[in-house]
Amino acid sequence: MFLTIQLADLTNTESVQLVSVFFSVLSVSYSFTTHYRRKKSEAMGSFQLGTALYFLHTLCLVVSRLLAFVLFAYYFPPGKWHYAASAVVYHVVVMAVMHGVMMRQSLFK
Numbered sequence: 001m002f003l004t005i006q007l008a009d010l011t012n013t014e015s016v017q018l019v020s021v022f023f024s025v026l027s028v029s030y031s032f033t034t035h036y037r038r039k040k041s042e043a044m045g046s047f048q049l050g051t052a053l054y055f056l057h058t059l060c061l062v063v064s065r066l067l068a069f070v071l072f073a074y075y076f077p078p079g080k081w082h083y084a085a086s087a088v089v090y091h092v093v094v095m096a097v098m099h100g101v102m103m104r105q106s107l108f109k
Helices: 007-011 013-039 048-074 081-107
Strands: none
Touching: 013 048, 048 081
16 A cells, blocks of 8 residues: 555645655755765765765665664553653663763774
């Protein structure tokens, strides 16, 4: 079954949320792609295929992480969203500490 959105249904809250999530995922992927191109000082030049492939790569990463979080959130009972949110905050803090430790070790080599 294919998901179709008709303009007449956009007043429905679920349809508007679906369109919002779709464009949010696209904009996050686009912003990562443009940041990567700027970080590389436009080293990719006018190589549009490389940019398109990197955009698709980033889009797959964003979608897979979003899907993983949604599946993780469904593990908890309805109304207990704060468990999932606290697990995400804990994960971010642990990864930030690990990143800081790894960067500090690489700076002293």
